[in-house]
Amino acid sequence: MSTSAIHAGWSGGDMHGAVTPPIYATSAYAHPDHDSLKELFARRRSGFAYARSGNPTTAVLEQRLTALEGGIGAIAVASGQAATTIALCALLEPGSHVVASALLYGGTTEFLDDTLADLAVTTTTVDPWDLDAWERAITPSTRVVLVESIANPGAQLVDLDAISAIAHAHDVAVVVDATLSTPALYRAGDHGADVVVHSATKYLCGHGTTIAGIIVDTGRFDPRRCPQRWQRLTTRNRRFGVVFADDYERGASGLLSYARAKYVTDFGTTLPATSAQQILVGIETLDLRMRKISADAATLAGRLHGSAGIARVNHPSIPGRPDAHLVRRDFPHGTSGVFSVDLAGGEEAAAAFCNALELFTLAVNIGDARSLVCHPGTTTHSHLTEPQRRACGVHPGTVRLSIGLEDLEDLSADLERGLAAVEAVAPGTDRAAQEPALLS
Template identity: 50%
Template structure:
């Protein structure tokens, strides 16, 4: 039997949640059901499953037994009523928002001004092509969100820990604004993971993940997930949410609220419309890789987090560093929220600014030996990136300034290596920066 959400500690649930014993071969690990399709027992079963009146697996594009275990596990860890897995974190954000935007011309989102660059691309380019308007606001100031709300606002979007500056939002305050405006709150919990933070407990309605990162933890498989907290009342304003409240031929002449009585109409829309139509499918093999990663989630994240603070403290005292953006450091703007909402720490992805000319960034990064220059985070290995040239390169200069990203900003993702080795690696590269600065001053 799958474990109920409240029966065990997270460290137990991350291993067992969603994993029923295989009735055939009695495998201990979750089998990889590497099949595109599934045989129906008879014609009537096939008819009912395609009519979505009977549960079952029809085609791996919309559901697979291996993927289903991952969905149940992530939902359990986040405290949701269910989840839908996708082929990447980017696709998870996309389908999560598409399901909220619905039909009609008036589509507006309020989003944090401190987001991952790929998410900004989605909001300001691909969704903008379809008439979606976005206002970007400070995630630490709930009043800014209240001022940005419009009658056509369909969602608030923010990150539990901002990428790349580790900005911490005032989620409880933002959630209060959202409830007053009757707007659902979507939180990307990738950088924190449920080992450090559970947004649904702080007022979020929907959680998204790039499971590629800390849930998987080894940089070997792309995956995403959308989790519904089951807290938003779609029926309170029927005209505002026609995708849930109006009958449609696609749902057999019913509304999703009627069709999904006792289940999540939101997740049904995500899976049966957007994942089905757009094919944002997670493969069974990748689901298996992420499942294996979740089994050690809390152990890995604790080590990542402790090592990151050690590295941040070293950087804060180095003369080649102008500023370190880490909420665990005294005086950081996020220190108060960190103490209030993040008792287990604020993760291992943060940034710092070099006290050097822009031209020093390349030689510094190239001088690192243990840190790998890649466009990823949440790996066992320590990683480095230059946001202005890489992950946030398509943002306008104004957007980068609002996000606090300078040409000298360097992002780190601290891995599981010995922290003293990481400090030594950063130290030798930073000493080279000091030499460069000294030469330029002569």
């Protein structure tokens, strides 16, 4: 993992012998003759024509993530939201159905519930820990199962092996948002994922400087196995004059070829070369960062567990979690640095806690080198209905923490400041009476 994170996709092969991938700051690419450009647009040869659909710097990032995830191809796009949007649009059509985990990032839930609904795609949400619910929710029109490898904000883990087996028995594609786990902690393709998406803004970048997204085809998905379900890929495309599924015959991803030709181009979700280079630099230290962050997060979660004013700490290491066995089986290197705490005093206590912190930065990002905190109920999940927030594990007193690279004891002392502020606004709150359900 550490070796691929530094070397995959780049061998220093440019004309100047650059050690790190250079930034190709160009909007278009010159060609030697008419036929060269004609062949490129006819998809009879590979290369670059216009930067909206590809760039050499971005291509290195795509090759690196392909290697890290053990896949057959990747597309880098302008944001994590763009990655989810394009991956789903490439697999769905009007009348399709999605079965999604109830534990998803708020922006993803909004996309499913609003924008995809506008496109005549329906969604059923299920408790990710209820395997029978996944089976019951799948219908003949289901095309995608969508989960997060580690849920945001409550750090719930899923039995992806079991969920994938259920989905594949019905010829349904499994899409996994692996933003929180990253391939350094968990390779979703090894557990059945067909497509993996990342908000590269988070841990892949690691320093809060750049917005980006990644889509990876793990190589498990092949529309030719059930051509009637995936006719956009298995029949000749009217616009482009090709059968995209034919790309699988040469070891490439027909799904990604279709997604790039149609959706990346039409939506204009181009990742700038400068952004790609910044993500590449971040990935070089991914393995080291994820191990320290995961270890420190588990330590801090353990220290917060049982503290006055806290109804629950939502971290896989806390005793009684139904996903504890998955930590041991699937996450030997840790479960990332994002988790949440449910404060017994509701939003007032959450506000006091956040305002009292001096080292944690109040911001809605995660995966930064600096530790971050926010109140999901009034920020990232604020546009959801109350039942949707409860299903996501977001309550009035829920605070999300993203542990960074600062000294562990400094972070611990800062959290103590936050808890002291909670005690001041909600002294002696009955912890048992305020404790929310694990899943509602």
